[in-house]
Amino acid sequence: MAKMTLEELRALRENKRKELDKRDLSGKTMQVVIGMGTCGIAAGAKETLDAFLKDIDEHNLSDVTVTQTGCMGLCYVEPTIEVIVPGMPNVIYGKVDPDVAKNIVREHLISKKMVSDHVFDRPAADIMDRGGK
Numbered sequence: 001m002a003k004m005t006l007e008e009l010r011a012l013r014e015n016k017r018k019e020l021d022k023r024d025l026s027g028k029t030m031q032v033v034i035g036m037g038t039c040g041i042a043a044g045a046k047e048t049l050d051a052f053l054k055d056i057d058e059h060n061l062s063d064v065t066v067t068q069t070g071c072m073g074l075c076y077v078e079p080t081i082e083v084i085v086p087g088m089p090n091v092i093y094g095k096v097d098p099d100v101a102k103n104i105v106r107e108h109l110i111s112k113k114m115v116s117d118h119v120f121d122r123p124a125a126d127i128m129d130r131g132g133k
Contacts, residue, residue, distance in 0.1 A: 019053070028065040030109055032056075035080040037071030043078035044097060051098035052081075055105040064109060077120050083108050094120035 004012070034040070034049045049066070056064050072080045077094025083104060084090050091114055093104060100118055107113050 028063050029086055030061075030064045031082075031084040032064060032066045032104075032109075033069050033082040033084070034066065035070070035072040035074075035078065035082075036068040037075075039071055039075040040078045040080060045079035047098050048079045048081070048096050048101050051101040052105065055102045056109075059105060059110060061105070061109060074120055080120070085109065085112065088112060088114070092120055093118040 032052055034045055034052065036045050036049070049068070052066055056066065069082075072082070072092060074080045074092065074094055079094075079096045081093045081096045081101070081104065082090060083093065085108065088108075091108070093100070093115065095118060096104065100115070104115050104118075107115050
């Protein structure tokens with residue numbers, strides 16, 4: 001294993017602190033829960049998780065936490081993601097690849113609109129008619 005300088009070690013520590021902060025629920029209003037069961041991982045959930053973390057960073061969204069869970073029971077549409085935003089119904093999205101993850105960040109987390117073509121645990125029709133509000 002290669003030796004690290006003190007500055008490299010400090011940079012690594014800071015990077016890991018930032019990653020851990022994204023998983024901390026305190027003070028956050030929105031939550032993204034990524035299904036990381038065996039079926040989700042096999043379908044690409046790790047890449048989807050990485051895409052969420054990257055896009056949330058790019059948009060400086062400090063009020064979003066990203067956590068993991070096991071299988072959500074929707075194995076046929078993995079990777080699955082649950083998004084929890086105040087004032088909106090909780091939504092489970094399916095078939096979420098990195099491109100869809102970016103779209104969910106922009107549309108659901110920032111613009112407060114559901115990405116209806118990937119909703120698999122669909123809220124009531126009247127909620128959908130109002131754009132998810």
